[in-house]
Amino acid sequence: MTLGALQRGIEHLYAVDTGLDVDDFLVDDAALPDESLRTRGETLLLREAEDGAAEVGLWVDATSLARLEAAPARHWIGDDLLPDLCKAVEGVSHFVYLAYRALEERPVSLFDLELQAEVDKFAVAALLAREDGGGSSEIAALRVRLFEDASFLDDERAENGARYRRASRCAARLASRLEDPISRASGRTQTVDHLRRFYRLGAEEKVRFIG
Numbered sequence: 030m031t032l033g034a035l036q037r038g039i040e041h042l043y044a045v046d047t048g049l050d051v052d053d054f055l056v057d058d059a060a061l062p063d064e065s066l067r068t069r070g071e072t073l074l075l076r077e078a079e080d081g082a083a084e085v086g087l088w089v090d091a092t093s094l095a096r097l098e099a100a101p102a103r104h105w106i107g108d109d110l111l112p113d114l115c116k117a118v119e120g121v122s123h124f125v126y127l128a129y130r131a132l133e134e135r136p137v138s139l140f141d142l143e144l145q146a147e148v149d150k151f152a153v154a155a156l157l158a159r160e161d162g163g164g165s166s167e168i169a170a171l172r173v174r175l176f177e178d179a180s181f182l183d184d185e186r187a188e189n190g191a192r193y194r195r196a197s198r199c200a201a202r203l204a205s206r207l208e209d210p211i212s213r214a215s216g217r218t219q220t221v222d223h224l225r226r227f228y229r230l231g232a233e234e235k236v237r238f239i240g
Contacts, residue, residue, distance in 0.1 A: 031097045032089065035121045039149060042156075042221065043228045047128040051121055056086040068182060070112075071120035073127065073142075085127070089120045103161045106154045106171060115150050115175070122149040126228075140192050141232035147200030151175055152224060155204075155211050165212040172208055176201035203227070203239050 036051045056074065058067070066072045070093060074086040093113035097105060105114040126145050130137040154175065155168045179197055183190030207223065210216030230238055 032121055039125050043225055045129050049128055051124050054085055054087050056088050070116035073123040087120050087124050106157050118150050118153050119146040122146040138232050143196035147196050151204040168208045168212045172204045199239050
């Protein structure tokens with residue numbers, strides 16, 4: 030339920046329709062090829078089948094999902110549940126964006142997936158805050174928690190670590206640009222248009238768009 034709701038929200042936000050249901054692709058712990066992946070809280074699994082087709086599975090920490098399921102959506106951006114929300118949003122973001130790019134027959138890089146997921150974390154959290162009556166200070170505080178207070182599992186000298194940090198820095202710049210209009214009812218259309226335009230760009234185009 031939680032992942033399906035997040036998928037519908039993300040697809041509606043970006044005006045895309047993958048025609049897929051993320052819940053059909055959810056896998057359990059046994060599907061993880063490496064136990065160390067558990068520490069990440071979510072993992073999109075992708076492999077090529079014998080017939081050349083892509084096989085996709087999404088694993089999200091069951092404990093995080095259970096905590097989100099047990100709470101109203103307006104509580105998901107609280108200190109206790111925000112990390113769980115981020116795991117779920119990241120997994121669904123990866124799934125939707127990969128499916129969208131496949132439908133468009135366009136390539137997608139690991140950096141592109143990570144950058145879009147970082148932006149989606151902020152967009153989902155900020156819109157939840159706005160719907161609950163939050164103003165600019167609450168949304169700015171979310172940006173700080175998501176980006177300035179972020180911690181990383183991988184060393185910054187490792188390929189993964191460098192990619193995650195670059196994606197976070199870029200998303201933080203975009204978030205700082207959007208936090209004011211997203212906090213105003215009159216700025217919602219501007220924010221959505223901005224995000225939809227961003228979504229349809231390639232990875233390096235997104236970096237240039239952010240500036």
